[in-house]
Amino acid sequence: MITAELISDIIPALKTSDTVQKALDRMTEFKIYHLPIVNESQFLGLVSEDELIEVRDVEAPIGSLSLTILNPFVFENAHVYDVIRLFSQLKLSIVPILDLNRNYIGVVSINSLVNFTADSYAVKEPGGIIVLSISNRNNSLAHMSQIVEADNAQILSSCVNSVPDSTELEVTLKINKTELSGIIASFERYDYQIKAVYNNTQNDDSSTDRFNSLMNYLNV
Secondary structure (H helix, E strand, C coil): CEHHHHCECCCCCECCCCEHHHHHHHHHHHCCCEEEEEECCEEEEEEEHHHHCCCCCCCCEHHHCCCCCECCCEECCCEHHHHHHHHHHHCCCEEEEECCCCEEEEEEEHHHHHHHHHHHCCCCCCCEEEEEEEEHHHCCHHHHHHHHHCCCCCEEEEEEEECCCCCEEEEEEEECCCCCHHHHHHHHHCCCEEEEEECCHHHHHHHHHHHHHHHHHHHC
């Protein structure tokens, strides 16, 4: 996905003539702590809430102040991973997006990014999660898919993280079923190390047990 597909047209940009109070009010309204400063279509930078709340004269125009103006942005045709990188590195709440002529066209908000991540990793879909610990030489998603599909299931999403100071990888699989015992047994047969399992089966079973215990108690 490219960044242009995540642009929010709800969050307005500031002008240099806008006051500190107007900027703070907008940040409160949209629950963000950065706003872009744009004159016509020229992106001038980001202003942060941390600096604005220190200004005594809240009616002062933004352009009249000596502020630390951040200048991060990505182009509209960049991959969304570039946006994620800026969010992470600079601790931003929005990332400005420019067209190929360097004209400002909007921002990607942290909320848009969270929704994108939830969709990309099938967070909203029902299912279970298996976390495997494997050697980086055995990182074959095709083989993992075969094991899962042999149990009439599918991998909805996957994520691979390297373990610091190690040759091990942590592979997280989101699977479209919560009964994972058969899949877990298959992974173990192929010498995969199961690091963690998350599903609703155990929770449902414990809730049922508690309900049955209550019924037995009431019947005594």
